[in-house]
Amino acid sequence: MSRRAGELTVDDGDSDNGFRPNADDPSQPLATSLKPLTAATLTVRIVKSFEFRTAKALILKDVDLTRVTVGQLMDMCREGESVLRTPAADLGLQGDE
DSSP states (O other): OEEEEEEEEEEOSSOOOOOOOOOOOOOOOHHHHSSSGGEEEEEEEEEEEEETTEEEEEEEEOOOTTOOOOOOOHHHHHHHHHHHHHHHHHHHSOOOO
């Protein structure tokens, strides 16, 4: 059953929307325990426009969380952002010509 609180819909958990988080299930391992801290995968949301509320997800794989600094993480995001903005022609992703 859902009830409205202003403009937000509050889900009491009675509705059958298919979303059943198992955070309270102790038999399920946490994602942080599945991979070591030296090979983490981070998802960074890069805001393209605050006005239009658009963002891109940047996925950084195999990040060593025991050694990376905030500055290095910012550099990795800037480098990844430049790849996101690179035209497909520059990446060699155009069709055969």
